[in-house]
Amino acid sequence: MKKVSLLTAAMMIAGMTTVNAQLIDEKDVTVTLDLQPVLQLDMTTPDQIEFVFDDIDEYYAGITHYGATVLKVSSTVSWDLYAVGRSTGTNGPTFWDQQIDYGNSNINAIEDLPLSLLELRQSQANSGAAASAGTFSDYSAAFSPSSIPSAQNSLYVNAGTNTAPSTDDKYIAGHKGVSGIAGNDFMQGGSYMNQNGITSDFYYVIDYRILPGLPAIFPMAHNADGGTSEDLVTASLNAGAYAEPGVYTMYVQYILLEDQ
Amino acid sequence: MHTIPHVKTLFFTVISLLFLFKPAHSQIHCGLVEIEQNTSVNSLLTFDSFSRYTGGFTINGVAKIKVRVENKAVIDPLCSWSLIMTIENNPSAGTPADEWEELNLYGTGGGQNPTVDALEIRVRNNCGTSPMDGFYSTFNNHMDILDIIAPMLPVTPSGTCTLNTNGPGSYLTNYDEFNFTIDIRVKPGYDFNPGIFQLNIKFRLEENL
Numbered sequence: 518m519k520k521v522s523l524l525t526a527a528m529m530i531a532g533m534t535t536v537n538a539q540l541i542d543e544k545d546v547t548v549t550l551d552l553q554p555v556l557q558l559d560m561t562t563p564d565q566i567e568f569v570f571d572d573i574d575e576y577y578a579g580i581t582h583y584g585a586t587v588l589k590v591s592s593t594v595s596w597d598l599y600a601v602g603r604s605t606g607t608n609g610p611t612f613w614d615q616q617i618d619y620g621n622s623n624i625n626a627i628e629d630l631p632l633s634l635l636e637l638r639q640s641q642a643n644s645g646a647a648a649s650a651g652t653f654s655d656y657s658a659a660f661s662p663s664s665i666p667s668a669q670n671s672l673y674v675n676a677g678t679n680t681a682p683s684t685d686d687k688y689i690a691g692h693k694g695v696s697g698i699a700g701n702d703f704m705q706g707g708s709y710m711n712q713n714g715i716t717s718d719f720y721y722v723i724d725y726r727i728l729p730g731l732p733a734i735f736p737m738a739h740n741a742d743g744g745t746s747e748d749l750v751t752a753s754l755n756a757g758a759y760a761e762p763g764v765y766t767m768y769v770q771y772i773l774l775e776d777q
Numbered sequence: 778m779h780t781i782p783h784v785k786t787l788f789f790t791v792i793s794l795l796f797l798f799k800p801a802h803s804q805i806h807c808g809l810v811e812i813e814q815n816t817s818v819n820s821l822l823t824f825d826s827f828s829r830y831t832g833g834f835t836i837n838g839v840a841k842i843k844v845r846v847e848n849k850a851v852i853d854p855l856c857s858w859s860l861i862m863t864i865e866n867n868p869s870a871g872t873p874a875d876e877w878e879e880l881n882l883y884g885t886g887g888g889q890n891p892t893v894d895a896l897e898i899r900v901r902n903n904c905g906t907s908p909m910d911g912f913y914s915t916f917n918n919h920m921d922i923l924d925i926i927a928p929m930l931p932v933t934p935s936g937t938c939t940l941n942t943n944g945p946g947s948y949l950t951n952y953d954e955f956n957f958t959i960d961i962r963v964k965p966g967y968d969f970n971p972g973i974f975q976l977n978i979k980f981r982l983e984e985n986l
Contacts (some may be wrong), residue, residue, distance in 0.1 A: 540810035540984045545817040546840045547977045548961060550891060553825045554883050554971035590825045593967050595888060678936050706967025708827055775884050 555593045558773040559709075562586035568727045578663060579728030588689070588722040588771060591708035595776035597645075597691030598704070598721075601679050602632035602657075602672040604767045610677020618763035626761035630748040634735035636660060636670035637766070639689050639721035646692040648702040651685035652743050654692065660726050666736035668743030670726070672769065675741060679770050681777070685742035689721055694774060703776035733760040806856040807945065807984040809847035822963055833964035842925075842957040842980050843948040857943040857985045859928035860892040860957070862900075864893060864916040865977040869930040874918040876973035884971055891969045893917055896976055900925050902951035913962060925957060931984055943985070 525675050539673075568580045568777040590598060607614040612629040620626065644657035653669045661667035673687050684693045694702035709719035745751075749758040790944045815979055822834045848856045859923040867878045897913035905911065907925045926943050933939060935946030935954055959978075 518965055538805055539986060540805070540807055542810055542812045542815060542982045544812045544815040544840070544980045545843060546959065546961075546980070547817060547819045548839075548963075548977060549819065549880075550877060550963060550965070550974040550975070550976075551821060551823040551825075552883075552891070552965060552969060552971045553823065555825070555830065557827060583795060590792050593824070593827065593830045593965075594884060594971055695885070697887060708831065710827075711831065775808045776887065777885060 532640040533721065547731065552593070554775065555591065556596060556773050556775065557591040558598075558771060559589040559591070560586060561589075566725060568725075570595070570729060570733075573731070576729045576733055579660075579726050581724060581726040583601055583724045584722045586771075587723050588721040588723065589709040590690070590704075590721075590773060591710065592704075592773065592775075593708050594706050595703040596706070596773060597681070597693075597702075597776055598689045598771065598773050599682055599687070600637060600673060600689060600723075601682075601770050601772065602635060602674040602767060603677060603679065603770050604632060606677060611674055613765035613767045614691065615761070616764040616766055618761050620762050622761065625755060625757040625759060627749045627753055627755075627758050628761045628763070629727075629752075630735065630749075630760055630765055631738045631752065632674045632767050633671045633740065633747050634727060635672045635740040635769070635770075636726040636728070636737055638670055638724040638726070640724075641716050641718065641720065643688055643690050643692070644690060644718055645687055645700055645702060645704045647698075647700050648694045648696060649684060649688075649692050651683075653685070653687055655687055655689060656723075660724075660728075663728055663730060663736075666746065666748070668739030668746075669736055669739070671739040671747075673741050678749065679772060681772070682741065687741075689771075690718060691776060693777075729760060732758075734758060735760065764767050796895065802861065805855065805984070806849070806853040806986075808849040808856075810858055810982055810984045811845045811846065812980065813843040813845055813948065813981050814841075824965060830965060830967060832880045833962055835960065838958050839958045839961050840959040840961065840980075841928075842982075844955040844957070844982060845947040845949070846955075846982075846984070847947070848945040855860055855932065855985075856945050857930070857932040858926070859930070859943065859985055860980065860982050860984060861928070862898070862923045863926060863979045863981065864896075864921050865979060866893065867975075867977075868919050868935045872919070877976050880973040880975055881930070881970035882970055886920075888970045889968060890972070891965060891974050892905040893919070893921075893976065895963055895965055895969070897962040897964075898923070898978065899962070900957050901960070903955050906938075906940060906942040906954050907957070908940065918962040925980075928983065 642657040646654035734749040934944035
């Protein structure tokens with residue numbers, strides 16, 4: 518009995534030894550992927566866009582520069598694009614910089630012109646703004662007639678900073694939030710280079726308008742969410758207010774960033 | 778003192794064990810099975826421009842698998858081999874089965890990490906001995922297997938330059954059949970998180986039992 522058990526065990530060991538003797542060789546190839554984020558905003562625009570108001574009709578009807586800026590986006594990540602009005606802060610962070618004034622500085626002549634008086638119109642509606650909670654999610658609406666003050670094209674301004682707009686404010690493409698749901702609050706990665714057709718979510722033509730009105734109070738100026746007028750009369754609480762003649766400058770910053 | 782029925786029981790037990798282990802007693806048919814220069818390869822694909830993302834990144838000849846299989850001193854007509862590829866993504870690090878292992882993220886990382894099928898792999902040799910020769914294939918999950926020369930095929934002798942050649946031979950004497958060039962291609966598109974990710978492809982050469 519004992520001998521038979523030993524024999525069995527020996528056979529089992531012999532069997533296992535044979536299994537392990539299969540000839541095998543291996544080689545490893547490790548592939549490391551370095552996906553660096555690429556966000557590229559190509560912009561075609563003049564160095565200066567001048568609005569010279571030297572005719573009474575221009576005060577009434579405003580001056581529009583069509584297609585003054587073309588924005589072309591290439592991004593490998595989900596992205597948002599917005600515009601923000603800024604200045605150097607000579608007159609305050611939310612006002613145009615007054616370079617020179619004309620006239621005698623009448624008490625009703627206001628030198629602090631809000632940055633939001635500049636209006637933008639984008640050629641392509643924002644297709645990634647379903648999560649927008651504001652009245653206006655982008656700048657795609659047509660410019661409002663001079664007789665109907667509207668905030669729909671008023672430039673976004675945030676206390677002189679370039680901080681991104683909130684859910685109530687305007688984006689050119691995408692919007693505030695990281696829901697991850699397509700069309701909600703971001704634009705998917707891609708490029709204008711491989712788009713077909715006459716419209717594209719990666720290509721925006723921007724028109725600019727300034728409408729002073731008469732008196733020159735800039736009736737289209739509004740705060741970021743469009744809920745409060747920033748025309749000179751409302752802002753200064755002076756019924757006789759008007760814009761002080763002079764030369765003013767500001768700049769528009771276009772910011773392309775990963776969805777957030 | 779053993780009784781006869783007891784001895785009979787033991788006898789049948791031994792016989793049963795012998796039958797049980799018979800499949801494990803596979804005969805070794807080959808004398809040597811080897812991948813030459815089997816040092817590991819580490820390949821870095823850097824995507825740092827939009828054209829890279831759009832056009833993809835291809836490395837032809839990222840590795841060469843040089844096979845050498847020798848018969849035993851006493852020729853065994855059943856000596857043959859198989860060569861397979863297995864994909865690994867280090868699941869112990871918490872990597873989902875269908876994704877690349879994440880080493881580092883750039884940005885918020887709110888999107889999708891690259892999926893395993895983003896890696897395309899092609900195997901070729903001059904005789905086209907592999908059924909997957911010449912076209913790109915993909916894996917889907919950790920430990921997926923692609924057969925270059927499938928296991929347990931009938932023996933196809935070397936020197937014939939035909940499909941599934943798996944007889945003894947060497948890249949030294951039959952280069953066109955025993956040398957496999959590995960190409961890889963990645964076209965990530967624009968949907969994946971930016972970051973650094975890794976996969977390992979294991980090539981396994983075995984003699985057929």
